[in-house]
Amino acid sequence: MVAIETVKKMKVFRRLSFLSILLVMCLLLTGCTDQQVEDAIDIGVDILFEILTPEDETTSEIEDTNSPNSEPVILDGTMEVHFIDVGQADSTLIIQGDEVMLFDAATKKRGDDLVAYIQDLGIDYIDVVVLSHPHDDHMGGAGELLSNIKVGKVYGPDIFELMDSLGDDTPGWYEDMVNAVDAIDAEQNKGVPENQQTSIWHFPRNSNGEFAKFNIGEAIVEFYAPLEDEYSDKNDYSICAKVSFGTVDIMFTGDATSSVEKDLIEEGYNLDVEIFQAGHHGSDTSNSKEFLEAMSPKCIVISCGMKNQYDHPVESVIELYKEMNIPVYRTDESGNIVMTTDGATYSFNVDPGTYTSGADYKKGN
Numbered sequence: 001m002v003a004i005e006t007v008k009k010m011k012v013f014r015r016l017s018f019l020s021i022l023l024v025m026c027l028l029l030t031g032c033t034d035q036q037v038e039d040a041i042d043i044g045v046d047i048l049f050e051i052l053t054p055e056d057e058t059t060s061e062i063e064d065t066n067s068p069n070s071e072p073v074i075l076d077g078t079m080e081v082h083f084i085d086v087g088q089a090d091s092t093l094i095i096q097g098d099e100v101m102l103f104d105a106a107t108k109k110r111g112d113d114l115v116a117y118i119q120d121l122g123i124d125y126i127d128v129v130v131l132s133h134p135h136d137d138h139m140g141g142a143g144e145l146l147s148n149i150k151v152g153k154v155y156g157p158d159i160f161e162l163m164d165s166l167g168d169d170t171p172g173w174y175e176d177m178v179n180a181v182d183a184i185d186a187e188q189n190k191g192v193p194e195n196q197q198t199s200i201w202h203f204p205r206n207s208n209g210e211f212a213k214f215n216i217g218e219a220i221v222e223f224y225a226p227l228e229d230e231y232s233d234k235n236d237y238s239i240c241a242k243v244s245f246g247t248v249d250i251m252f253t254g255d256a257t258s259s260v261e262k263d264l265i266e267e268g269y270n271l272d273v274e275i276f277q278a279g280h281h282g283s284d285t286s287n288s289k290e291f292l293e294a295m296s297p298k299c300i301v302i303s304c305g306m307k308n309q310y311d312h313p314v315e316s317v318i319e320l321y322k323e324m325n326i327p328v329y330r331t332d333e334s335g336n337i338v339m340t341t342d343g344a345t346y347s348f349n350v351d352p353g354t355y356t357s358g359a360d361y362k363k364g365n
């Protein structure tokens with residue numbers, strides 16, 4: 001279980017960092033004058049402040065590609081975003097230059113369809129796989145994917161303790177995924193001393209608490225969430241990410257609920273995007289009006305299955321999209337949806353879909 005062990009060690013390191021600062025503060029305070037005590041507290045508070053507020057530093061480094069003052073960016077070719085039709089699940093493939101990212105990995109049942117779709121495009125290596133949160137419809141096909149296509153890095157939230165605590169109720173897809181990760185880790189750590197071993201699995205934040213920001217070709221990927229370490233709703237562990245190519249931005253929030261959407265607004269992120277992948281397949285637990293207004297998307301892509309058991313997209317949400325005049329593209333109506341952008345304009349391979357709710361489809365309307 002190299003993956004689990006490696007990620008647990010990383011977690012322990014984060015806790016130790018905090019403990020060592022507290023220890024330094026205690027040592028500084030022992031046998032000091034009042035002035036020295038005050039100085040020591042100031043130093044300790046400064047260190048803690050730096051550790052606890054890394055997001056601000058990260059945010060300040062982010063280039064605002066939408067800024068009217070920024071130099072025109074010459075981009076290499078186009079970016080393709082494939083919203084793959086994997087039924088009632090998410091899986092989105094992003095291709096820019098010679099680099100590829102996959103955001104979510106379908107269900108266990110559709111894992112082989114996902115692998116076939118990617119291989120049919122001639123792709124045999126994925127630079128980054130993001131697995132938003134521990135539900136079958138986002139991570140389910142990860143075991144199949146990782147066993148069949150070479151992957152550079154996996155980003156996923158810290159869900160290991162949570163999933164291990166399920167005991168006998170641990171889902172099969174989770175075991176498949178962990179086994180696949182462990183097999184990759186064992187291979188890459190062959191002959192590597194234990195203290196230098198690494199895992200393909202990476203958390204969205206580094207040991208200093210900073211969210212990952214990286215490139216896929218010339219596209220920029222920024223993670224915005226999860227902001228907390230623990231949530232009562234597994235959906236809220238969702239990694240939220242903005243992918244930007246030139247001035248075209250796409251927001252992915254997995255199944256994060258409106259409570260997280262509120263946190264994203266309050267965090268002060270630049271949420272302005274052109275395209276939003278509907279939160280939670282168009283559920284009313286996500287897609288708050290406030291969040292939609294903060295993003296002001298020009299269009300929304302809904303990944304959901306026709307006549308799905310949850311009635312996604314739900315009536316109130318699809319009505320809200322309609323009321324806000326946001327065109328929708330839907331995998332349940334159109335199958336695979338491909339958006340292509342040159343960094344300034346974008347187009348879809350299909351026409352916009354209807355504002356028919358999942359429940360109305362079931363009723364046969």
Ligand SMILES: [Zn+2]
Pocket residue numbers: 089090135137138254255280281
């Ligand atoms: Zn989902």
